[in-house]
Amino acid sequence: MFKLSKKADYGLIAVKHLAMHRDQHACSATEIAEEYGISTMLMAKVLQKLARQRIVTAKHGANGGYLLAKEPSQITALDVISAIDGPVLITSCVTSHGNCGAADKCSVREPLRRVNESILSVLSTVTISHMSEEQHEPVLVELQT
Amino acid sequence: MFKLSKKADYGLIAVKHLAMHRDQHACSATEIAEEYGISTMLMAKVLQKLARQRIVTAKHGANGGYLLAKEPSQITALDVISAIDGPVLITSCVTSHGNCGAADKCSVREPLRRVNESILSVLSTVTISHMSEEQHEPVLVELQT
DNA sequence: TTCATTTGCGACTGAATCGGTCTGATATGC
DNA sequence: GCATATCAGACCGATTCAGTCGCAAATGAA
Numbered sequence: 196m197f198k199l200s201k202k203a204d205y206g207l208i209a210v211k212h213l214a215m216h217r218d219q220h221a222c223s224a225t226e227i228a229e230e231y232g233i234s235t236m237l238m239a240k241v242l243q244k245l246a247r248q249r250i251v252t253a254k255h256g257a258n259g260g261y262l263l264a265k266e267p268s269q270i271t272a273l274d275v276i277s278a279i280d281g282p283v284l285i286t287s288c289v290t291s292h293g294n295c296g297a298a299d300k301c302s303v304r305e306p307l308r309r310v311n312e313s314i315l316s317v318l319s320t321v322t323i324s325h326m327s328e329e330q331h332e333p334v335l336v337e338l339q340t
Numbered sequence: 341m342f343k344l345s346k347k348a349d350y351g352l353i354a355v356k357h358l359a360m361h362r363d364q365h366a367c368s369a370t371e372i373a374e375e376y377g378i379s380t381m382l383m384a385k386v387l388q389k390l391a392r393q394r395i396v397t398a399k400h401g402a403n404g405g406y407l408l409a410k411e412p413s414q415i416t417a418l419d420v421i422s423a424i425d426g427p428v429l430i431t432s433c434v435t436s437h438g439n440c441g442a443a444d445k446c447s448v449r450e451p452l453r454r455v456n457e458s459i460l461s462v463l464s465t466v467t468i469s470h471m472s473e474e475q476h477e478p479v480l481v482e483l484q485t
Numbered sequence: 486t487t488c489a490t491t492t493g494c495g496a497c498t499g500a501a502t503c504g505g506t507c508t509g510a511t512a513t514g515c
Numbered sequence: 516g517c518a519t520a521t522c523a524g525a526c527c528g529a530t531t532c533a534g535t536c537g538c539a540a541a542t543g544a545a
Contacts, residue, residue, distance in 0.1 A: 196348065196425045196532090197459075199452070200341040201504065204431055207448045223520065231446065237505055243522060256513025257519045272455065280341045286349055301376065303352045306471035307344070310417065310462065314342075317458045317483055326451035335480045338462055341503090346533065368491065382534055388493060401542025402490045492541075502531075511522070 205233055205241045206279045214267040214323045221260030248278035273318035285311045313338045350378055350386045351424045359412040359468045366405030393423035418463035430456045458483045
């Protein structure tokens with residue numbers, strides 16, 4: 196529980212890799228997968244999802260591969276994670292079409308919604324360029340308790 | 341992914357319920373379960389885990405039940421969640437006995453560790469009394485990017 | 486002291502999710 | 516035309532999760 200899926204994990208690795216190698220050649224799924232010892236098939240799938248959400252752009256054909264579609268500072272961890280795993284919702288109650296049967300009785304829905312907001316805020320504060328930098332300046336995130 | 345388990349969810353509901361009924365009688369698992377339309381068996385299991393982690397205290401026997409072991413302001417969401425689901429780790433890499441095979445190659449481990457810290461910080465800032473109050477004062481959480 | 490009530494704990498099951506694979510189609514450069 | 520890539524969806528096995536059951540132990544009340 197409360198864990199990133201491996202696919203999302205691989206997505207972050209891939210995007211960071213692309214960020215470090217940009218303005219160079221396009222990186223193929225195979226290239227990235229081998230670099231980090233990850234299954235080629237799986238990495239390909241992850242990159243496809245990232246491409247569909249326009250986080251990376253794909254170049255078909257020989258010597259093709261993937262390139263970042265935006266500046267690393269414009270891509271947040273949340274972008275990558277939700278591109279791969281769908282929207283980040285810490286409880287099933289929080290979903291737009293509230294399907295939680297006990298919704299009317301549930302007393303923790305609203306507080307959890309606020310916790311969810313805070314986590315989204317954390318994830319969208321961290322960008323790929325943050326993840327590549329060495330220095331780590333603290334940032335303050337406002338949290339509605 | 342990135343979702344609270346239902347058990348953790350129920351745990352928060354139960355603890356909040358106990359917070360609202362404290363200084364009254366001890367609440368049995370059955371009582372709480374029925375109040376929110378949750379399986380009695382499952383709620384009992386959840387409360388047992390909370391008792392084992394000394395978040396609630398159990399009273400055996402007839403008219404027994406559970407009571408909060410601490411002040412609601414001293415119980416954080418993180419306490420409840422990790423009592424039920426174990427430590428909160430957003431990736432398997434982050435664990436103490438780093439079992440991630442590609443650990444040495446993995447370039448996102450350190451950044452994700454910091455994101456994990458931030459989430460822990462959010463979860464441990466929100467207390468049960470916060471979740472019971474109506475007013476929601478913003479709190480600033482420091483986030484190491 | 487007997488009995489109903491309630492917690493404690495581990496084993497178990499069915500369902501859902503997840504990691505990972507395979508196949509085939511399509512696009513592109515040489 | 517062929518090798519190299521991406522694209523899309525079906526597919527499977529393993530793990531995890533929600534929920535159940537049975538039995539033991541503690542406690543209060545009759």
